[in-house]
Amino acid sequence: MAIKGAGFKKKSGSDSEIPTSSLADIAFLLLVFFMVTTVFRKERKRDIEWTDAEATEKIDEKRKNIVHIWIERAGTVYINDVVTPFDDISEVIRPLYAENRELVIALRGDREVPYSQINTITEELQQAGAVRVTFATRVEQRAVRARR
Secondary structure: OOOOOOOOOOOOOOOOOOOOOOHHHHHHHHHHHHHHHOOOOOOOOOOOOOOOOOOOOOOOOOHHHEEEEEEOOOOOEEEOOEEOOHHHHHHHHHHHHHHOOOOEEEEEEOOOOOHHHHHHHHHHHHHHOOOOEEEOOHHHHHHHHHHO
16 A cells, blocks of 8 residues: 655755855955966166255155156156157156046156256146156155165
8 A cells, every 4th residue: 555645755946045165265266366367567677867855755646646757868768667759748648647637747867867858858748737746866765665
C-alpha cells in the first residue's frame, strides 16, 4: 500500500537570496586591478636655475587645479610638460581655464630668461582670461622638498 503524497516534493522557483559568498573576493580583485593599472603622473624635472625671493607663499591648491608653465634658459616653454610656442599659450590655457575657474597658473622660469619673454607669457595669459598667476621661486622649492 502506497501512501498518497508521501514522495519527494519538487522545489518550486529559485531562492530569493543573493549569494554573497564571493563578494569579498570580487571586491579584492577590483581593488588590486585598479591599484595595478593606475598611473600617477610625475612632473619631469627641468634643468633651470631658480630665482631667489625673500618671502613667498605656498600654493594651497589641489594638484589638478595647477597648470605649470616652465620657461627654460633657451626660451623653450613647456605647459604641463608639453612644448608650446609663445603664440599658442593663450590657445592652450583658454579652454583649460574655461573648464575650471579655480585654475592657478604657476610660472617657473629660469633666472636667465629675459623679462621680455616673461612679459610676453603674462600677456598671453591675460588674453586667455587667466586671473590667478603665481611665480615660483627658490624659497618655494625648499619648502616643497622639506615637506616630502
